[in-house]
Amino acid sequence: MPNRTIYVADADLPIFEKAQRLAGGNLSATIAAALRRFVEREEARQAGFGEVTVRVGTVARVYKRFLGRLLARGLSRQPERGREMLYRVYLTRKGKFAVYVREGPDWNDWRYWSRQDCQSRGWACWPQDYDYRLEVYDSLEELGAHLPAELYEAVCQVIKADQEDDGVEFLDI
Incomplete structure (x- = not known):
């Protein structure tokens, strides 16, 4: 040597x-x-990826870190459950799709407020109403089954733009 x-x-x-x-x-x-x-x-870093750190869990939370690039983010409300889902979709350095999901109460839904006994629970308990998840998918097709349609379309547009150019849509205005 x-x-x-x-x-x-x-x-x-x-x-x-x-x-x-x-x-x-x-x-x-x-x-x-x-x-x-x-x-x-x-x-x-030179390829546009950076360190992403997310917290995962409901009551006991841990942190996860990976190399990724944010493709899209979106919000989906589920009025029947009084919940909202905040999504962040990343492309990982190894070509997988990492979806960070924060699921919690839909505070804009007045029905949620009527179902909660806010006096007995107190403000300090509210963070426990949130669930943080990191889901990893191997392909774009697999990802599509787990995202709202509009968010999936946004991810597909970014991926297509990446393949054609630098991932940024150029507006000739």
């Missing part, structure tokens, strides 16, 4: 020494792993 020389500024020497201690003496493998992560993130 060829040797490579890395010149380290005096000010950066403590961090290299600490990294070598933490790596158990194998600083070369640590540097290679860090460079792989750097190259992956930088290539993704």
Whole structure:
């Protein structure tokens, strides 16, 4: 295996020494792993992708992170349930579709207010009325079965524009 020389500024020497201690003496493998992560993130950034962090869960919530690019977002109301669904659709770095869904009460629906005992529940309980989900789909066709029609059409238009140009519709006005 060829040797490579890395010149380290005096000010950066403590961090290299600490990294070598933490790596158990194998600083070369640590540097290679860090460079792989750097190259992956930088290539993704140059391709228009960024880190997306979302919270998932209803009562106990955790955070998930992925590399993605926002394609579309939309709101769908379900009056029969007194609920609303806020969608954010991302294209992931690996070509999948990640859909972040926030489902909660439709506060614009007066029927929801009449069903709730706001005095007994109190303001502090209301965040528990929300469910946050991250759903991942392998194909555009699979995605279509899980989105409102209008939002799915918006995603299809963005994908088509991406294939034709840079993903931005040019208006000749």
